[in-house]
Amino acid sequence: MDDKPTYEVEKYKDLNSDFQKNPDHFLNKLYSIYLFDPKITDDSDSSTDLSFSSNSQMILSSRNDLAVILLSETHTLISDIKSGQDKIKSLTFPEELLSNNVSGKRKRNALKLNYNSKISTIVMESGITYDILAGVTGFLLEINKSLMENPNEKLIDKNGYFVIMKVWINRGSDDYDFSKPYYKAVCFDENKNL
Numbered sequence: 001m002d003d004k005p006t007y008e009v010e011k012y013k014d015l016n017s018d019f020q021k022n023p024d025h026f027l028n029k030l031y032s033i034y035l036f037d038p039k040i041t042d043d044s045d046s047s048t049d050l051s052f053s054s055n056s057q058m059i060l061s062s063r064n065d066l067a068v069i070l071l072s073e074t075h076t077l078i079s080d081i082k083s084g085q086d087k088i089k090s091l092t093f094p095e096e097l098l099s100n101n102v103s104g105k106r107k108r109n110a111l112k113l114n115y116n117s118k119i120s121t122i123v124m125e126s127g128i129t130y131d132i133l134a135g136v137t138g139f140l141l142e143i144n145k146s147l148m149e150n151p152n153e154k155l156i157d158k159n160g161y162f163v164i165m166k167v168w169i170n171r172g173s174d175d176y177d178f179s180k181p182y183y184k185a186v187c188f189d190e191n192k193n194l
Contacts, residue, residue: 031062032178033186035072036135038116040182054079058186059135061167061178067136069119070161077122077130081152090123091151093143097163100140107166110139115182119143120162122151138165 035056054076060068071078080086097119100111113119113134120132134140142164147154154160178185 031060031068034059034061034178035184035186036115036133037182037184038131038133038135055130056184057132057135059183061136065138065167066141067138067165067167068161069132069135069163069165071132071155077124078156080124081156086124086126086128088122088151088155089125091148092121093145093148094118094120097140097143098145100143102141107139107141110141110166112139112168113137113165120147132162134163134165136165136167138167141166 036059037053037056039053039055054074056072056075058070058072060070062068077086077088081088097111100109102108102110115134115137117134118131119134119140122130122132124130140163144154144161144163147160147162151160
């Protein structure tokens with residue numbers, strides 16, 4: 001007797017097309033989204049209205065303490081590229097990040113970065129320079145080296161992330177505190193235990 005499972009593929013057809021139209025609708029339940037403004041500091045007065053600049057970065061923070069660092073959709077650089085006002089002349093990563101050799105299941109030799117560590121420098125054709133910061137304190141797991149090849153297209157794409165980090169969790173400190181003034185929750189996963 002042949003007991004092969006049968007699948008009713010047709011009943012998932014709409015789900016697949018819905019996912020392809022709007023993957024964020026399905027994936028946003030898997031991570032929390034924060035804006036990070038490098039111009040706001042720990043010393044900023046949280047009682048005043050801190051408006052986030054147009055140069056905010058975005059952090060996708062997952063339940064397993066991984067963080068993906070990218071530019072927010074409203075970042076000036078992204079707006080200028082989309083409108084054709086400017087283009088990226090060069091995008092570089094610091095040599096110490098490029099030479100970081102992470103290996104194994106426990107990610108040995110991962111470089112520890114502070115939230116304000118520079119992870120990339122972008123020079124525009126207009127001469128404007130943007131320094132991209134880590135945004136979180138943690139260990140560098142992966143650099144998206146493909147950004148250096150065609151940054152103008154890849155940064156406006158959903159795959160235009162800079163780095164993936166394992167967030168440093170030191171329960172005795174506030175290194176992993178998204179209530180700091182330089183963070184703003186955009187989409188928060190209520191089930192995430194900090």
